[in-house]
Amino acid sequence: MRSTNNRGHQKKNGRLKLIGLILLFVFVLAGATFYAISLAQENNEEADQIEQPAGDDNQQTDETDPESTETDGTDQADSEEHDEEEPEEEQFTDIRISAVGDVMGHTSQLEAAYDAETGEYDFTSVFEDVQPIISESDLAIANLETTLAGSDRPFIGYPLFNTPDAIIDALDYAGFDTIITTNNHSLDTGPEGVRRTVEVIEEKGLDLAGTFAEEPESRVLYKEVEGIKVAILAYTEHLNGLDASYPQDEVLSMINVISEERILADIEEAESEDVDLMIAYMHWGGEYERYPNEFQENYAELMTREGVDIIFGSHPHVIQQATYLEVDGNESIVAYSLGNFVSNQRRETLGEEREPTEDGVIFHVNVQKNEQTGETTVQQVEYTPTWVYRNRYEGDSTYTYRILPVERILETDEFTDVDRQRMQRSLDETTTRLELTD
Template sequence: MKTIAFLYLGVAFSMVLIFVSLLLPLPQKTTETAGIPKTLAISTQPPELKVILTGDVMLGRTVETKSAEEGDYAYPFRRVGERLRDSDIVFINLENPIIEDCPPHADGFKFCASPKMLEGLVFSGVDIVNLANNHSGNYGQNGIEETQNHLRRKGIAATGLGELVILKREGTRFGFLGLDLTTRNLSDNDIELIRRSNTKVDVLILGVHWGVEYTQTPTDIQRTWAREIIQAGADVIAGHHPHWVQISEIIDGKPVYYSLGNFVFDQMWSEETKKGLLIQQIYEDKTLVKEKKSPIYMASWAQPHFIE
């Protein structure tokens, strides 16, 4: 009987403890400001987005011949591709059509390259090319359309044919346009296209083919056009065509790179045409917050490397 009595007493005591514990407040966890536990705190820092701009890229002539000799059609990009891939967007000026029946050629100014040469762009993570230049039409409209088709199959976008291309990264809309001003003036239609495009994107980047080849200084008309382009709504101008690196300047807070020189080309006959400038821009919260300029040099046939 004593055993049973003790058993009842133990059960009753346990029930009292449970009842009392329910009445007591729960212990408070250590928290950060705003009442968020440290382990659950969410960073409000906007992501960094990297955009890379390069000089002229021409994949034909001796560039393709050298790549074929090496047995590696990504050969021109082997020493720079890793840095390009470590970015969110890579934008280049493609200075030649991509066509199946590209005849072998070591000289001349009718450029083309075979689709095999796109391996280098894929290896380097190129996202978009500008076709607004004085060589994209070397094989006529059919050549332009074939180029677009080959690029599309590789997942590479193309601008410069009168249309805005938008690439979205982490909620930021980057817009790309291309203009070829080597044989004509900046027009009212160009300005209107820039204005319309500005309303559709957060950042508007223009690839502009202009200026005088093999010179170090932009012309007065280029600087006038640059101001008009920026005032119409462009956020960045990446210039090409001179094949020499030229000055850059800030207009209304926006960077203008008048010429980024060469990036991949077979113009090995002068020191200046072996040089180029790679621009890495960093964006946070849809705003350009910093940039890095990296000089490049082609010591070997059409294979650039960084000279930092």
């Protein structure tokens, strides 16, 4: 039998085994923990290595493409600009105004226009050479220095004019749209002649200024020319004394006669109509006078001061100077006399020492309106010198009349040396007279 001393030894060995197991467990746990920590660190490092190249690429992009940031800024600026309203581009309207002087109807002119076979009158051939020039204008004005009293009385020239209605057809053909009817011959066939002249022109579709069939509401002609509102005022200095034969009230109701009171009232009315441009056509001055007189100059200054932009003149039958005026801050262009556009007056009959009554001019004024500001200004002044050709060809009983644009005709060899010399002299004279002055 064994003895109690053997059981005590077994307990000591058990404790040693337990301690060993505990140490082993701690060691294993520590190793596992260390391994887990190491693995986590490796995973974090790999994640960093994966994310870092993307960051490097972005950095490289910023370095290699510096415009990327600028483009973003530009796009933003463009967006802001589009958000703001862009300034409106200025727009302009341009028109060309042309005016001529006296359209006469002397007896020899009537004979030249008459066709004995048909019994009709035709004046169109007189205007064929200038028709391309006139028709290019947006507003074309001529002074009709005769009356249209009809065939109930004789067709006749000087001193009391009565012309066939066909003259209006010819002016229409030439390109004129506005006829001035107030001049010293307006009463040549009496009040009835005044009325019929107005009626014929209106029936043929043209506008007129200066005379009226009856008392008008307005004595100013208003026209819309390519969107530009134009006022045309027309007056005559006198009526050859014929007004004394009729009641003064009747005469003044039918015909615009120059007076400061009348002109100022018409200008005031035109301004109240918010016109863009004011034109005055004045029948004034001394016949065959080379220079404007004091009467013309005083009224030109008056109208300029009151706001008239363009002043055309007729009656002297010869070309007078053109000039720019400035009065109290207002400016105008004044052509004191445009001469004869067509007539039978010429040096061959009046005398070589006389002023050149066969010389004329188509006076052009180019006007521009700023559609944004509403401002209308004269941009350019030009002119086309003209000369009235008259010739009786062999076998003809009447003359042939043609209004010639001198510069163009001189480039041809159509006419005789004598005619060409006359045309050259006419051109030189006209150029000298129309040399614009301030």
